[in-house]
Each structure stands twice: as C-alpha cells, then as structure tokens.
Amino acid sequence: MSIEFRNVTKTFGGACVVDDLSLEVRDGEFIVLLGPSGCGKTTTLRMLAGLETITSGDIIINGERVNDVPTQHRDLAMVFQSYALYPHMTIAENIGYPLRVRKLEKADRTARVQRVAAMLEIESLLERKPRQLSGGERQRVALARAIVREPRAYLMDEPLSNLDARLRVQMRGELKRLQHQLGTTTIYVTHDQAEAMTLASRVAVMKKGRLQQFDTPLNIYNHPANRFVAEFVGSPSMNFIEKGDVTIGIRPEHIQVLTTPEDGALEARVYVTELMGNETFVFLSTGDNRLIARAPADFRADVDTKVWLRIATDKIHRFDPVTGELLPQRRSGATESAK
C-alpha cells in the first residue's frame, strides 16, 4: 500500500506541531519516523491513523484522499507504545477483537488467532489476562492483534520503548524479520536512532514538526542534510568544531588517535577513555573543543596524556554555523580563492 503526505500541517491551538510535511511511502517499505520528543512524529502517525484531524494538506492512501475517512474504515493496524491491550479480555479475545468487530465466524476467528499466536510463540498465553503477562509478552500480543487481520499497513508508535535493553534488541530483530515475511508497508515512530538505522528501508528525520531528511539509513548516516541530522544519527554523536564561518563535523570513527606526533596531526589531550569491550571511546580536549574518537579495544592512554589526532579529511562535513545546513564540500577553498 502506498501512502502519501501532501503538505500536511497540524496545529494545536496556535502551536504548529507538524509543518508542511510531504512524504511518499512506496508499497512494502519500512519507514521510520525519527526525531526527538516533540518533533511531531507521533502526531504524524496519529493523523495517518485518523486519530488526529489534519489542519491542512492531504493524506493519500493508494491514491485515495483519506482526510475525512474515520479511523475504523482506514484498515490500518496500530501498535501503541503502551500496547493498549484490553485489560478485561483474555489474550485470545484481545487478538481476536479486530476479527470480532468484522463479524468473522467464530471457528475462523479461533483458527486465525491460533495461527498468529503460533507465529509469535504466544500460544501458551492465550487464556491469560494482559496483567499476568510480562512486558515482552504484552508486546507480542499487541503485535499479534495488529497482524491477525492482515491490514493494509502497520503503524507502530515506539513499540519497543517499554522493554529492557536486551529484549529491545531481540524484538527489533524479530520485527524486521516479521516485516520481511509479511511484506506489508510499515510506518514506525521512534526516537532511538539505532532502531531507525537497523529497521528502516528509509528514515524520515523530523525536528520541530519539519522534515529534515528522508533517505536510506546509510545515506542519512554518510550524507546528513544538516547539522541536526548529523548530530542525531550515530552513537557516539558526530563531533563539531567551530572554525570561523564554518562548522566542521567529523564522526568519531574518522578520528584516529596516535600516541606519537605525526605531520599534520592535531595535538590533543585525553580527557577520559571508556572501554566498551570491542572498542574504546576516547574523549579528547583540544583548545576549547571536546571530541570523541573511536579507538581499538586495546588502546590505552592515561588521563591528560598528550595524543595526536589524524582526521580523515575526505570524511569531513561542513555546516553553516547559523542555519546548520550542509555546505558544498569545497566551500572554504572557493572563498579563499575569491579573496
């Protein structure tokens, strides 16, 4: 199913939450809306679900304008951050609810609930109530309820944020596998850039209601459109150095820390090192700037020792210090020759 946002704007009592959003989602894509809290990503999803009215602009599903189509007729499934399981129903009743309101035969209903439960390995829970389930199990039930009726698209609002770190990584993988298996268009909202990078076929980065960049995870990472995207995506975050009329951005893995001086290398002091097991994050200070570099796991340096940094100049990003927009690669050279 294809989805299109056409100049969609949403205001809440004067405050603009989503600002002139245009976005095209192709059939079968896994789209992640990524941004910090309050960036309008959840509102965007809720407008698509029909749970929020659209102030101006159009939302188009399979070529049909759905602005005025009520939620229950849009045939989308949504997984809520809170899972929103019906507490008074058993798990089987929860999963079967979308089928029940569609007046499916009871036998047919039971069979489909069984099939989905088997797929998500929750058959043993079917007779229980939601409150008897752990967070991870509830998550699976919420997914099952979404999957059972084979909707036109899945909408997911931070579905993994209530799980502990280990389970989150595990479910993340299962989600990806599931979407691959079902091939259904999915719109997924998160503030976790790691989820965005791993799950998405394309990522839409949002900030304060405005779309910043809409591209594949790799392009978002390697060619961020502006300073905000560069900073938000990647962990640890990109380093920024103010240098006259330009802000230079460089990712931690593109700074090599040397313990002996070298021609053209930048002198710095070790602020602290953090051993992560497979690698070491080196926090450095050079002049007024603080930088982070990735070093091999066996890298050792005491606090305050002098080191030298070799920066991969071809990996440098240049941003406008005022607007944060990406500047053309050779800009500083060009201005020099103009003078």
Place this chain on the structure above:
Amino acid sequence: MLSTQKVQKSQKRVYVPLVSFVHFVVLLATLVFALAPVYWMLTISFKTEGEQFASPPPWFIFTPTLEHYYDAFVTRSFGRYLLTSAIVAVTSTILALVIGTLAAYALARFELPLKLNRRLSLWILSTRMFPAIVTAVPLFLMMRDVRLLNTRAALIIVYTAFNLPFVVWMMRGFFADLPRDLEEAALVDGDSRLGALVRIVLPLVTPGLAATAVFCLIVSWNEFLFALVLTQTDAAMTLPVGIAGRVTQYEIKWGVMSAAASVAIVPILVFALALQRYLVRGLSMGAVKG
C-alpha cells in the same frame, strides 16, 4: 537484614492487639450509632401496640406479631406504593445512567468548541446548586399543564433530571481516568465509537457505573418532597409518602409505618450487597492509578 525483620515483626506483635482493640471499639460505637434507629424500627414493627408504648420498653424480649405487616400490605395499599417506588426508582435510574453516561463520555472525550466541555459541565452541575424545593412549585405547575400530576411518569421524569448531573459528573471522572489508548486501539481495530464504548470502555468502568447506580437508586427510592408535591392519590404514591401519610391528625400508626419502612430497606440492601464487590472499587476509582 534478617535480624531487622525479626525486630520489626516483634514490635508489630506488641502493637497489634492494642490497635485491633481500638479498631473494635470505634467500629462498635459506629455500628451502634448507625444501627440503633434501624433496630428500634424493626422491633416496633413486630411489637403489639401495647408493647410499643410500655415503659421501660422491652428492648429485646417481646411477643412478636405480624399484624402491622398484614395491616400495611393487605388491609392498606402499601403493596401498591412499594410497586410504584420500585418502578419509579428503577426506571429513573436506568434512564439517568443511559443518558448521563453518554453525555459524560462526550464531555470527557470530544473536544467541543468555545470551551464548551468545561462550561457545559459546570452548567449541568449548577442545576444542583439550589435547594430542590425551589423547583417544587414550578414543577407542580408544569406537570399540571401537561396532565401528568398523580402519575408515575411525572416522578420518573423528575428523578431522572435530578440524578443526571450526578451521573454526568461521576462518569465523566471515570472516563477521564481511562487511558485513551484503549479506545483508540479499538477504533484502529475497526470498531465504531459506540462499539468501543460498549465493548471496551463500559466494561472497564463497571465499578464506577455500579457505584453511580446504587447512589441514583437510593436517591430515587428515598425521595419524599417531589413525590409529596406531585402525587396525592394511591395511583402514583411512593412508599415514603405513603408511610408519612400514616401520621394523621388523630393518630400515628407507628406499627404500620415501621413495618412498611422495614420492607422499604430490603430492596436497597439487596441491591447494594449484590454490587458490593464493585462499590468500594467504584468509590475509590481514580484515587489510585492502577
């Protein structure tokens, strides 16, 4: 850790008997205070007239008789009053619950223009801010004009109107405490608003609904003023008015009144007991998130 637990436990043991003794005394005092009039009424309903006025009164030992019950429900028309009371109270409670719940849901969930959610709610509440007797004469005149005096319908209409603000405010609170996610999930799952209300929301506010229902029923069952003003004939007289009617210029029929009043307690008691498991949860709903 283990030793501190032991110490705490032994300290608890010292206090428990004293605390439970105080609890016992306070509860006993409360019970005596609350139930003494009921006991008095019950015993009078079973006493002969001679024993009713004996001094000192026979507190516990007397010759029980059913003559007052016979008098009230066979000789006189208290059976009919009881039926009227039941019809009026149950019908008005159901009406108030249906209308009030729908109104409360709309006020809790739909955003109305011009801050109408707040304004309408306050307006609804304001209809209960003056003494009921203020409306007695206007209501009498209105009911006379539409020829509803001395009918059960008049009482049903008035009691429904009287209970509505209460239902709206109680239920609005219960709805507001319920996470919106659940209804939204139901909508996304393909259900209609009304379907989500019936299948998801109402089952979850059952305790609140039960508490509200008991309250409405008690109010309607015990109402005296409007019943007195709007009904004068046996055709539409409720129990409270019928009982009060036994106080006449010439005599006060204590036995008949007590017998009728004792019977009047039973339906409310049964209803409240049947809903007991919901009542406490309903009255404390929203106090603790859970």
